Amino acid sequence: MSTSTLSRVWDSDLAWSFRHSKTALISSVLLVVLFGAAIFAPQLATQNPFNIAELELWNSELPPFWVEGGSRDFLLGTDVQARDVYSSILYGLRLSLIVGFASVILAAVIGISLGLLGGFVGGTVDAVIMRFADVLLSFPAILVALLVNGIARGILPPSQHQDAAIYVLILAIGLTNWVQYARTVRGSTMVERGKEYVQAARINGISGPGIMFSHIMPNVMGPVLVIATINLGMAVLTEATLSFLGVGMPATQPSLGTLIRIGNEYLFSGIWWVVIFPSIVLVVLVLSVNLLGDWLRDALNPKLR
Amino acid sequence: MTLLQVENLTVEFPSRRGTLTAIEDVCLTVAPGEILGMVGESGAGKSMTGAAIIGLIEPPGRIARGEIRLEGERIDNLDREAMRRVRGRRIGAIFQDPLTSLNPVLTVGEQLIETIQTHLKLSRSAARERAIDWLRRVGIPAPEKRVDTYPHQYSGGMRQRVVIALALCAEPRLIIADEPTTALDVSVQAQIIALLRKLCKETGASVILVTHDMGVIAETADRVAVMYAGRVIEVGTVADVLRAPRHPYTAGLMASIPRIGEKPDILPQIDGSMPRLNARPDGCAFNPRCPKRMDICTRLRPELTPDAHGDVACHLFSKEPAT
Amino acid sequence: MKNRLMMTSAAALLGLGLGAASAETLRYGTAADIYGFDPHSVTDSFTNIFMHHIYEPLVRYNAELDIEPALATHWELIEPTRIRYFLRDGVTFHGGETLDASDVAMSLMRAVHPNSPLRGNLPGLVDVEIVDDLTVDLIMGGPSPLLNNFLTNIFIMDSGWLEANNSVAPIDANQGEEGFTTSNANGTGPFIVESRRPDAQTVLVANPDWWDEPQHNLTRIVHTPITSAATRVSALLSGEIDLIEPAPLQDAARIESAPGVRMLENPGLRSIMMGFNLTDTLNDGNVDGNPLADVRVRRAIEHAIDMDLIRDRIMRGKSRNTGALVAPEVPGFTEELNERLPFDPDRSRELLAEAGFPDGFTFNLNCPNDRYVNDEGICQAMAAMLARVGMEPRLVTEPRQIHFERAQAGQTDMFMLGWATLPMLDGFSVLSAMLHSPDGSMGTWNPGGYSNPRVDELTRAIEIELDPEVRMAMMVEAFAIAKEDVAWLPVHQQPLSWAARDEVELTQSADDLVRLWYARINR
């Protein structure tokens, strides 16, 4: 049974398309590497850059090991605070991905629930949800995220800003991105709701929530997967942008965006490695996610098959 | 003199599970002024044949073999531009859904005029006159006014009339009508069929009428070609094929259609269903469902063979001894 | 193809733009913008020095930081509390009004108005009496040895202009209205305001009717605030700006090696120090009471910080480590005071254990991130060093406005402050503002609440002591007590770090004030 499931999965159109798409393969290999690096950051890193006690200032501003003056202890060099760039990237990647995934999950949960509800129940509930979504959609994500961030900063006492930063970011990004899910899920739900299998379920006495979750939800998840993938890239970018603007992760817990912001200050000083390496990792990460999302969208689009 | 001659037309679709043959060795002729019905179940290849004739097979599909001759001239190997000039001017087409066949943001007049001007050297005002004339001919009331309205302002039946006008306005010799009435109500369907017949009589155009509805074929066509699993299995006059079908599939099909005025206890039925393109059995594609299957049917593909009543592709009627 | 097209058009545009900056225009980029033109409504140093180009005081510092006459030509001590100033004749404001005694009287009283944040900068002024059109008497509450030093920072405005524009009282930023004097200026200085776009550009033009002989050859000053240090440097390197201040230390090497530009570096007067919360509780602690109130803990902190490393790494070797709260150039400094406790993490841990905190404690460490040279970096490094001896500082870095507001409100446990003793250029500045117990008039920058009766007593005595020798001895004694108590933790004197194009000729004074009336452009 399980082997037949496996072989069915292997033999499915999606898997076939995956095996035959160079971009999908390359980008997923890159993503596996990056996710692995993020997950095993504590094991892979030579230093915990968040533990300020580990920073030894006399090691500051070392170049990458292959450049003269570099040290093999600090593969990609160190920044002005003697943070190991390699380790910082691992931990920064971890933070960026945590924020990315958590905000995508938050957005997806909100969006799917509201979309299902609006699409299934219809009427006033739907109208209210969708008007709200329309309004939110007309506000660019980065602005809403900035605003949520600004309000959170205003409400929280300053000593908690640093500890709360990551949650504020997740909240800010998550709250801005649910609209896409809600609209898509609502659209598909309205199509599915009209389908006869839903009528059959109603005839058979299945309750509203039962139909919503066990019948309709599995059938509207395809596009959600695509949105979630593309959204992950956007969420990581938004996090990086907010951090770059100085309202994201603090300098003591740098995400990729914070690293780039800090590195940017040293761009003309010849300390290029502090800004270049995090930028490359960020771009590779987002590009891989987007490539995969692009492929997934095409692969799941029945019209393109 | 035949208007259209199709020989051994084969259309293939490369796919990840190998090449799929959508239609295989299809042979057809259409005489001038004749209405040829093409009938078959969904997936039999009847629409694909029409698309191949008009040169609109969606890539990656391609014509793998065969020839298509229009008035003696090969058209299957024309370049893009030459084929474009054939379409509309010499072969017209009508599609199933009048709702989606018309561009929603252009008025009916604009669409007619551009089609007319593409093929006929006419001034804009002359083209407009002609467009109004065509609207009148297809039975649109007040065509002078309606010419400047948008498709969404027409009812379903009226839209299909506009589609017919568009297909006929450059007076092609051949019309390919792909399920022209399927999306319409019965009472409208009858009007459209009658209109199509009347206009073809007037202009002398031939029609390939693709449909799954035997009733439409019976009432409209002169001859009928029955397709099954990508092949033509029987061709003949409507009277012959409908009243005395010879291929077991045609016979089974005709018998399984419920008729008004007859109420048998049980409808004759063909068990099973048509094979998918990627799972066509060897030999005769119909053999797993065939009540008269012979040994040879599982091995050898029967060819379409002419005899007194038309052509049939079945070993029961082949001249070679059945072994 | 498309690319090449774009480049060509860019080059064409460039051609058009060449020569836009004439020889006499100085394009000047700084990290921040001025707050406005009202000289009596802000204490911000940068705004203050910028005002020197527009407004003038009675006396001023020259490039060597000696006091010289400006709007007053000379002065006399009539009584210990009455000093007479003789005004320069024939000085006109930019608006054409002539300078007279009523202008001085109104301006000085305006500066000490209760609304004015500058009121502490002219302590002891009781009244101004007009003797005649060009003579005023300043009535002081007591002997004022530093009166002239204070006066270098008090600008003279035109009384008629102030009255006409309903601005006799300085702007109260809390009143919810914008004052006329914030966006309009009418001074006697070497430059006249031509235009201003807040946060974008302020343009000054040379004052042709200036009373003084101009040493500069400028016709225009275009000032642009450029917050980002990297952008500031790139603007200098690309020739869009002639002078930047400050120039980031980390870019010094690159600037030096680039053609056509150079660094201007000197030791500065501004001493950076860390203040402590000395009240009963920490703002953000995990222990009862306040460990920082224990002098052993403060010593432990001093022992934990490797200032040499911070100097070498964060400050690129350009800062001057210090044990004193004032720079060597400032009266009150002695070599003995300049000794720091040695860097000794072990001793630090011992002291912490002695004080009863072997496992450390949390507290917040607040720093500005846009005020001093590498302020954020210093604090990060300090936090790291404190963490290494077991303390758990929670670093908060914020823009200067928030930081200083927070620090002054006593919401921080350890905070960074820089003090250049301006305009006094005297140790009394530190004693009165930062070491005297807060009592409303003194101790205005002592939010931690440091209080030592002897220091208070000495400070009061120094205020009115006119004999320099005695004064000096008292200052040294007071500073020694503060040092023993680690009332403040001295960090270093930050370097002056400007960068300019080669053709710009400048004098750099230790007070880090850019005096463009000494600037020349030699193209």
Place this chain on the structure above:
Amino acid sequence: MSPHSEAPLLEVSGLRKSFDLSKPFINRLIERSERQLVRAVDGVDFTIQRGQTLSLVGESGCGKSTVAKLIMGLTRPSGGSIRFEGTELADQSAGKPAPVRRRMQMIFQDPYASLNPRWRVARIIAEPMKSFGTHPDPQARRREVDRLLEFVGLGAADGDKFPHEFSGGQRQRISIARAISTKPEFLVCDEPTSALDVSVQAQILNLMRELQRELGLTYLFISHDLAVVNYISDWIGVMYLGRLVELAPAAQIFANPQHPYTRLLLDTVPDISMVNRDMDRPAGEVPNPITPPPGCHFHPRCAHADARCKAQMPDFIATATGHARCHAVQEGRLSPIAERTALRGVM
């Protein structure tokens, strides 16, 4: 009105359903337009006897599918009553009063949409049993699923497959298996064969007849295809713009159609028996149901319409063969000539 004298299984009377298609309030205010109600079903009466089949035929938009949904409780009626063995269902929605609802099931038109594509076939068929609690034990349920699959002509192993692995006809068999899993007595079949190919249609129709014989089922059959209806029905109701215009035993409808619309339908159905029939086709289309013609809705297309037809809605009156809603029939203006029968005789 009832075809038989004994108590009917299903009794529908005065059934009405209207949909509100009005523009938003603001628009109505500005344009001074009225609320727009579409009367999708407008006073339909019929009864079905146990073990019999009643078919509703008509063109798209005539309200026949809405009737099916109303009976199954998928949408609430605006008025009228639906009684199942005397139990009033009009005010109860789908699935709620389990004891009666379990006895009613439905087969849908589109075999591709009526099965949840993410569910395995066994789960699909078992859902009603689970929901109505007829087979609480999962293993017994699975055994029943296997039995049903074989009963409708599939294999027990097919239960582990997904719907997309089946052809249209096979899916409709799965749909039927689901519908009979709770052992219902009454099935609503909404165009169950119109999406199928002709050869498969015969299989499904035969299966349904077989089920009716074996399980004693009662059908309400909805279709636009008169020939199919002819094969399956005992009684036929013809609908036009939300109203029943004629209701009669199947044989009578074909042999002796009363209402002009029934006649029109019979005339226009393409018939394989009518090779190259050439005759004048009646013009006109079904009017927009939002703005139906006054009086008899059919009058603009009716050759026999007179002033009364334009003004007054005819009642549903008894005729020689059943019931019809036509002034001309009532007044005897329509000769009961059966042109169709005459024509058919030619063949």
Place this chain on the structure above:
Amino acid sequence: MLGFLIRRIIQSVIVMLAVALIAFMMFRFMGDPVNSMVPEHATEQERAEVRERLGLDQPLFVQYGRFIARAATGDFGLSWRNARPVSTLLAERFPATAELVLVAAVLSLVVGIPLGIYTALRPHSFNAQTLQFLSLVGISLPTFVTGILLILVFSVWLGWLPSFGRGEVIDIGWWSTGFLTASGLKALILPSIMLCLFQLTLLMRLVRAEMMEVLRTDYIKFAKARGLSDRAINFRHALRNTLIPVITIFGLQLGGLIAFAIITETVFQWPGMGALFIQAVNFGDVPVMAAYLVLVSFIFVVINTSVDLLYASIDPRLRVDDAGPAGGGH
């Protein structure tokens, strides 16, 4: 059409009221406004006086009403950061942002739409595939990284273009424009490229997807079957249907440009509203944040409403004044 317009305007007013509510809440709950207005050592008595003077002792909805009344006249009080009227600050900054956004919008339209059409028409050509990949790179590159790179190359290495600011501007009334001076135009180049890049690739991808969708429709197939020329099919039939939804996209895009201008203005020290807003966020300068929010929302609402109206007037299917279909065609 009138009904549609009125409904949209009512919706917009509701949106603006909701945004104003958020702004108002920011005032009330992000720090006590009294604290920022009284001297540190003020007594409780003095605080109460300020409270009364500001009307803070009245019920919330009364305060909200007054806030709206003042906001409607553009009065948001003084910036907490530099004590200047917020309306003046925004008015000073508005032209800079508007010009930047305008140039970026035009650039992204002029480049994005043709590229989208090109890649949709030749989806399998090498150029189109390359463009498609580059567009992915385009939306994957963080805009600030793009900006840094642009400065590095064009300002620092090549020294061609300014790295910050607007260059020289000329005042026309209260509007300061950089369009009329060479240095102003030069200063616009890099920021507008940075700003438009993301939107441009987004627009290109949307146009491509939309057009490919249109090219698959039946009416295009039917147009081909009538032998219309490629030109007529691609540009007369497909493009028109593509561009109608693109209008909506463009409306959203303008909003996106205004928002992304925040980043561009930060990187290029562009003295626009976005830079002001970021400073305000950093300083917790609530009046500026609130005013920016209300102003930008107002701009968005105006853009969205006009786009909807434009859409409705361009798409013949949405012209409500036309008569509906004659028969029951569904």
